Amino acid sequence: MKSRLKNLYKYLIENRKHEVKGWYDAYREFYGQVEQIRKRIKSGEDLSQTDEAFLKQLLYEKSNGIASRGQSVLSNENFQAFIKNKDFISALGEFIQTPNKDNFQKFNDAWSDQGKSNNPVLVNRVAAACTLEVSATVDSGKFNQVFSWLIREGIIPAYPAKEDQDWYSKNIFLMKIIKDEFRDELQYKKTDEFYLSQFVWMLYENLSNPFSLKKQIVKYGAPGTGKTYQARQQTSLLFDIWKEEFAPNSALTHASQIDLVQFHPSFSYEDFMEGLRPVLDCNGTAQLTLQNGVFKEFCRNAGKWEIDVFSLGLDRDWESITIDELHSHRKKLSGDHWQYIFKISDTSKLVSDAVPPFFFIIDEVNRAELSRVFGELMYCLEYRGIKGRIKTQYANLNNEGTGMLQTDQGYLFFIPTNIYLIGTMNTIDRSVESFDFALRRRFRWEELTPDTGLLRYHLTQFCKTWVPLADDLERLNTQIAKEPLLGHDYQIGHAYLMNLKYATSLTVAEVRERVWDDYIRPLLQEYLRGTGKESELINSFGKEFGV
Known part of the structure; x- marks a missing residue:
């Protein structure tokens, strides 16, 4: 059980840090802001409307560094009513100061008492911003898919029926198990609580919400x-x-x-x-x-x-047959491709799951x-x-x-x-x-768009002085998307700025000029050929890219 949890972490986090690093950095940054607010509250300074920018990111923004708000929507009018309500601000301040189950329930009740909006995802997102005792998987339905999958697969123990069945309680149970399993890695700083929290979401994306549904x-x-x-x-x-x-x-x-x-x-x-x-x-x-x-x-x-x-x-549907049901037919299923299947200890597994993916x-x-x-x-x-x-x-x-x-x-x-x-x-x-x-x-x-976060991570690892190229590409693509002659589909992919063969001793300005001349300008010229606006637009795009 334990080794499987670590192997999954290796596949989903360690081997894909280039994909989650941008989220990780934003997560840590905003969690740090919450820590600063916590220190203020403990020193006797209450939350107020002067903290509107922080509160807007915590409660309202589409993505606040911790998680997206999903389909939950809080209007600006309701947000303003929330932060002007003393009881709501008091409950929120108390939870930020001492994030525990009781204070979370008080905050949840204060939100509900407003009677303006029912937003469990937004409420849970506040909890994830205030404590690492819960994960950043703030949608309770998606979290329960992960939670049930982990129990069903025997990766974590069954959750006691006598315990509270709410999102917060189950999260504390799960995160404690994960942290106990990664105790040594936490001690020697091979991972941290932010990555472990992200791990739960990656489990949802790749396992409990299986790729097998997308064949x-x-x-x-x-x-x-x-x-x-x-x-x-x-x-x-x-x-x-x-x-x-x-x-x-x-x-x-x-x-x-x-x-x-x-x-x-x-x-x-x-x-x-x-x-x-x-x-x-x-x-x-x-x-x-x-x-x-x-x-x-x-x-x-x-x-x-x-x-x-x-x-x-057999008068059975292929996807309902278990390994145990085939044991009596082992003589007929004697090919080499069956040998490993009959060695699987859990014979209740479905044969359709046990056969290899192609x-x-x-x-x-x-x-x-x-x-x-x-x-x-x-x-x-x-x-x-x-x-x-x-x-x-x-x-x-x-x-x-x-x-x-x-x-x-x-x-x-x-x-x-x-x-x-x-x-x-x-x-x-x-x-x-x-x-x-x-x-x-x-x-x-599935649409893939230019990923400047991935590019920024790659440039950080390869040559930190070239990192501004990611911002250059983002500005250029914003301009291309707005241009009626081109549009969204003609944006420049991040791969054009990865694996560059230039000497790392070059300045970012020198690399920018070379990338523009070698890759981006010829591509844009091809896109704009015959429009009559090649020179005008190429110059405009060049300025956006920084050349």
Whole structure:
């Protein structure tokens, strides 16, 4: 149990500090402001309307460094009424001074007594700003998902039924367990309470709110926003977490479970699924022979487990079968790919969870004629697993070497449930219309925007004197987004300013000029070609970037 908690922390925080460092810094900074207010209150100075800027960040702002307010909204009128109410300010001051369960309840009651707004997320966010005894996962519904998942997986002990079942009490229970587990790391400053608090949210994003619900994704955005890189990173994370739980001693690696193909205008169904291709026979004569495409062969490999279970003739849905239910069939399930599954000690686990994830990344997914490439797979994309099996165009030519699922109807094809299909596309590409509405609704769409926080973290590690480039890029992108001839989709991705090959002895002004000349100006010239405003806008954008 304990080692698994630490392994999850390694995957979600240690290996991804470049993603959470911006939040971490803001979290610490605002928590420090609360500490200063606490000292004032303890010295006898009460909160008042003169603290409006602090109170606005604590109670009102969309994001205050601790957490976002989510869907909760507090109007400015109600905010002003809150800070003018002596009882409310008194309850808030008491909680800031002594953040405990009783004072939190008094503050919660004072909020409710206003009768103007019911905002549990905002109330919980105040608690997270005032004490590290609770986590920054302030939405009680999302926190409960994490909490229940950790208990269900046996990672933390069950929460006593006799204890209070509210968000604050459960948080204290969870954070105490986490801090006890990381006692040595806290002592030797290998982590701190802010990272441990963030850890709870990362568990929500990646586990209790599982990636498995998003098995068909298109990551889209401006060039240079790291779409393919992020796809690889996220799949690596998911694989590491799966392996740590189910097959820690297996020879499986992330590299063995992933394939990547780049679409282009001439990419076809025959390349993707199957088709007739010339093959030399033993006499050196070319014969047209059925050959599997890259995706079908990938599915044949990933679907071994489902195919084996289907052959048993069980009248059960694949995603409801436990490992224990298959133990009586071990003689028939004798392939090497079953060995690690039957070694899993918790036989109540679902077989569908225990089989390894497979990842198929389609780079530039919109550059091919998708209806032709996917063909009849539109049905399989909507109905995963053997229940979604279909006949392909060349079904009658399939044999044991090319077929997937042999049935009384011949060889059928399906997309296994353990495949994650991830496409990437640039929104400025004019071929975006290749995604028709029927295909669009079969994918989850995730936009990636330029991440100046990530760029700032990278530059801090690489060459601190170049950090102002992140602010330069942010100003430039703000101007590009406002320009009617370009807009949001034409922003410059942060990747253009990462992994720069210039000597670190160069000043930030020198690097800025070189980045502009080598990367950004040529790109903007291409975007603006033929508009008649190239020179005017290039000069304007250059000033925003600082050249």
